[in-house]
Amino acid sequence: MLAAVLTAGRPSLEIQEVPDPTPGSHDLVLKVDACGICGSDLHLAQKYKTQYPGVVFGHEFCGEVVALGTEAEGYRVGDRVIGFPLAGCRQCAACLSGDVAKCATMTLNGIQRPGGYAEYVTVGAPEAFRMPETLTPEVGALVEPLAVALHALDRTPRAAGEPVLVLGAGPVGCAVALWARALGAGEVVVSDPMAGRRRLAESLGAATIDPLHEDVAEQFAKITGSAPRVVIECAGAPGLIQHAAEVADTDGHVTVVGVCLQPDTFTPALAVQKELSYQFVVYYRRRDFARTIAHVTAGRLSADRLVTDRVGLADLPQRFESLMKPNEDCKVLVRPHH
Template sequence: MKAAVLTDSTPSLEIRDIPDPAPGPGQVILEVEAAGICGSDLHLAPLLKSYPGIVFGHEFSGRVVARGNDVDPRLESKLAVGFPLVGCHDCVNCRSANPARCVSAELTGVQRPGAFAEFVAVDTQDLFVLPAEVGARSGALVEPLAVAHHALERTSREPGAPVLILGAGPVGLAVALYARLFGASEVLVSDPVPARRTLAEAVGARTVDPTAQDVGEAFAELTGSAPATVIECVGVPGLIQHAADVAAPDAQITIVGACTVPDTFTPTTAMAKELNFQFVLYYRPRDFEMTIAHLAAGRLDPAALITDVIGLDELPARFEALMRPTTECKVLVTPNRT
């Protein structure tokens, strides 16, 4: 099969022919119909160049084309998504449906071959069959939407309370979609990039340019008070301090953005306001289940997040371009598109 393989040079990805995956016991093979390019892929590529051969791609949907001998034949031809965090399925964390904390968890798209390829193997224990109402492209967005669902479920907030979101990237927009679904009276998204603010408005949020207006003042003008719920979705140094600066006393600040370098903030700001911080990571199977149910019922429409759809041969060049500042949101790869 063809796959986009990590290299130790530039460009980071190269299209190569590699062996087709074969289903083991309890596994199916999906013919990949859509796979999203995630910001974590872009961040990991330079860090993992000493491990060439990795096939990225952890946001994906595909159709079952092969199965292990012990797998239910009724799964054949089903459109499905894979839960990419593969735990041991036996430890206390896996048994409590929290594989992100399994000490032996592997991520499809890093430790396991991912979906930037024509086919990908998935354990049936990690397979979610999509209802007829959910297509392949929406299926590929289940993973980033599940991040948002998990973040909001971990965010203490009053019913109907307005929400401030810092960052209008894919995760910030997914959080905005879910915040509206969960009943936020107003959702204000702060982002300095005009194209990203336009996307935020397309999913029903109000927006503010933090380079032109004080974010706290903009929120107060819109809602009548400082934000009691702030969700940080950028992950760069300075954003935790910014969230603390604009938050109301006793506010809940949820950190979703994954900052991979040291960051500092002034604790007395948070102490003076007695702020509550919640850091979140990944998701649980329940977040996939609920996201799929909301998509099937038409309560979530993530189409605005998709800014382009490309073929596998286009991926190396586009992947390299996305490492630089861009107006793109979610680019989907269709490895089997003719």
């Protein structure tokens, strides 16, 4: 099969012939319908490519079952599946509760196991979710980033109807904005320096702020009538943890979703003075996937608006490279068979 393989040069990805996957006893082999390009893949390719030679990225995928192991129960060839990319031991307390990210042996499609930037991918049957017939492959591939956003909001204490400030209008920031509105936030305000991303956030029903030309705290107060007590950082850029402390109200809460892969600093005295609480979050639980699938199936999340481009495998290396530069894309999907 064809797959986009991480290389040490430029472009970072190279389309290569690799062996077709064969299922283990509990596995499904999927013909990949769609796979999202995640910012974490871009960061890893920029910063840590020598640590992952030959890896096939892609952990936001869905597809059709084309082969299955002898003990892969509940599925048949032809079933459409959304992949839950985290796999653990399936026996510890974390796995049994659905919080697989906390399993000591957790592995991820796209890092420790081949991912969805390929014609085919393997996922464990216990890690699969059946995709409702009404969902398009594009929405199926958005379940993973939407589950990230839902998990972040679940870990964010807030009162009913309270306004929310989101820092960053990339895929996760826009997903948080979608979920915040669906879960009853009084007003969702998104801060991002890029005009195109602000326009996308506005199309999702959020108010926006340009942090390069506007005072974020002042503008938030003008829009909502109060200072930001709930701040969700979704960009992962250096300086944003400090920025969140600066704009948050006294007794406020900051949830850090963005993954910054370089050293960062902030002034603890400011957070201490305001008695801020910080919560760092990662991944999601199985119930976040299930709840996300239920919401998109019922039409309660306009998830397809997050998609700004689609590429086939042949065009993926150059498109992947372009996303490492400043851009106004939200979610770009890989369609390996299109």
